[in-house]
Amino acid sequence: MSPIRGVVGVSAYGKNDWYNNPPWKHTSQSEFDISNVTKLPRVDIVFADEDMEPDLISASVNAGAKGIVIAGVGNGNMNKVSVDAAARAVKKGVVVVRSSRVATGMVDRNVEVNDDELGFIASDELNPQKSRILLSLALLTPESSSQIQQLFRTY
Template sequence: MKYIIFQFRNVLLTLLVVISIDVLGQTKPNILILATGGTIAGAAGSGVQSGYTSGQVTIDAMVNAVPDVLKVAKIKGEQISNVGSQDMSFDIMLKIAKRINEMANSNDVDGFVITHGTDTMEETAYFLNLVTKTDKPVVLVGSMRPSTAVSADGPLNLYNAIAVAGDPNAKGRGVVLVMNDWIHSAQSLTKVSTTAVQTFMSPLRGLIGVTSYGVNDFYRYPDQKFGNKSEFSVDGVTKLPRVDIIYADVDMPADLIDASVEHGAKGIVIAGVGNGNMPKAALEACARASKKGVIVVRSTRVATGTVGRNVECNDDELGLVASYNLNPQKSRILLSVALLKPRKLDEMQKIFIDY
């Protein structure tokens, strides 16, 4: 009975939204879509093959494939790039961030949607969470199947993303990702499967909410700094400092760390074993790097959990930073942004706690 009542509520809400939009067209939110490419814009030779080429379909074609979305929002699209997310770059990410900040105070935009490939989506989402200055919804969306596939997931994902971007209840929740009916925070999401449609999870903090055919249910607000509360800015920034990720394993060679320093890295993230650990020789190389002014962050290759400070190695003595809840790829994003200005080691550690 509870399930029937819940379903009836969802149907009723949907009808009310559609009726209010049809009768009062001015109530439709204005959504700016910034397209970057990815699988959602991909195409294959047939609907049942695994191989495809990313970034083949324009934003106009994607919107035209979901005509019902024009009932829930007024859409404007801009093609920022058209690449697979393996080719996402800081240049493109900066372009997205600056465009959002440019339009953040415009009365012509109520929310933003960024179409993006899934491989590096968590990095772009987290970057935008740190440097965009708006309480308006910023929603990333993608797909695991190309637009030409049988049962392509992109069209409904895009429909739901636009509905979330236009929802007043999405304001102030930071950058989110909408895929497969789930709403993730940029702080917590991570990709966990190479091929599964349900590829994104938020294992530490859980979902922000869920969406079903444009009807949204929000659970919580993120608890760390982001958006307008973030101290980071990309105004005038054209390039981010080099930060390398080095993967730890059994009998890890220390010379990889030394080579990173020699090639100009300003920061290094170690994807450590367990609680951000690494062999003694690697720890010694990290200490050498720290003495040369390179910020070294201990993260972990483990899927979930927190990397604590001074647990199995003496971070204070070695001059290292613990990543706490951030995985290696997000640690790299935060470190890259934080290094835009000089910071002491204790300041850098506090940043990893706060963000």
């Protein structure tokens, strides 16, 4: 279900009824292979608010997170001290995805935050939960920041 694009279909009583065919890659079209995966990389979700402290981002990094999804306000935004903490996380090799905790809308690159300069990934239409799953899969194979960003545009 996407609040922007509507219901893809309904699965009930052992039957699938499809209303729309999603334009993105999914299921058997995916390049991800988890057949030999026993554990996904750690990816934390940090919920942002107007006066959030940066210590939750730092705690995720210190606990070994390979990725952090910021469930930001509006366009995946957070306050300045948290942007700075997220940028420090990127410099330590942690992938940071800006997502949004609001019900609709998308998080696009370089809108209000300079993702190119800071090394952040924009989640496009994926909410924090879906962003966490996609980032966990993307981290199974070493990818560049631009390749990970392309995955968020593809799925």
